[in-house]
Amino acid sequence: MTQSCTAYGDKWEIYRDNASNWRWRRTASNGRIVGASSEGYMNKSDCISNAKRNGMACTPV
Numbered sequence: 001m002t003q004s005c006t007a008y009g010d011k012w013e014i015y016r017d018n019a020s021n022w023r024w025r026r027t028a029s030n031g032r033i034v035g036a037s038s039e040g041y042m043n044k045s046d047c048i049s050n051a052k053r054n055g056m057a058c059t060p061v
Contacts (some may be wrong), residue, residue: 005058010034014047016059022047024056 002015011027021040024047027035035054041047048060 001058003060005056007058007059009017012058012060014044014050014051024048024051024054026051026055 002013004011004013006012009029013025013027015025016025017040019040021042022044023037023040025033025037026035035046037050041050048056049057
């Protein structure tokens with residue numbers, strides 16, 4: 001299940017990887033991935049906190 005939101009033209013996604021860890025990625029308006037979590041998180045809240053520390057200014061739904 002992927003949750004996403006858009007802020008300042010960039011799309012932020014929170015998703016589960018193949019190992020069932022939570023990760024985030026930031027995609028620019030041109031479709032290029034411009035940021036991503038460097039590790040997987042067991043807790044979704046930890047993943048969202050890390051994304052916010054890296055500039056996410058919206059709440060994924």
